[in-house]
Amino acid sequence: MSNRTPPDDFTDINDDVGEEWEAETTPYERVRHVIAHTYAPVSADTVATDARTSPKTARKHLNALASEGFVTTTTGSHGGTAYRRSPESLVVEQAADILEHVSTDELVTRIAEMREQLKEYQTKYGVESPEEVTVEQTNQTLSESESTQPDIDAETLREWQTTRRNLAFANAALSIANAERFVDDSLRPTDESASA
Secondary structure, three states, rough: OOOOOOOHHHHHOOHHHHHHHHHHHHHHHHHHHHOOOOOOEEEEHHHHHHHHOOHHHHHHHHHHHHOOOOOEEOOOOOEEEEEEEEEEHHHHHHHHHHHHHHHHHHHHHHHHHHHHHHHHHHHHHOOOHHHHHHHHHHHHEEEOOOOOOOOOOHHHHHHHHHHHHHHHHHHHHHHHHHHHHHHHHOOOHHHHHOOO
């Protein structure tokens, strides 16, 4: 027989972390955090479970977030309302992150480089988008005819898609930076208004 004492009951670390999160945040903050990482439509009940709150409270905060433009709503499979992160809020968040880490001049340079890279893909493969390459290759395979288009590997296809996505975010960031500059300029007093 052993003189060892049995270990304490195992506690689920996820429960401990969840309880701590619940104690340190409001239901609104938890709902916003959960929906910020939700890209497929989900029910208020699902958000409530993940946000450690009631479905009624989750629904109230989701509707407020929808009014703010952070969330979009659709009709779910059973007729109820489904919620997900709005694409617009994601674009604005990504653009703000870019502007925080990249100067406007550097952003202009990167945009030019990405545009050039996209032109190279379009010239090499003879189509406007990576999706068109896939369609062309599928059509060639189905018709069993020889392709005049060079084959594209999965990695190049992914790089093309990523470059196109990054260019869209960079353009959004540059547009926001330009808009902010014009807003800042319009808020500055002119000589006439300063003397009045």
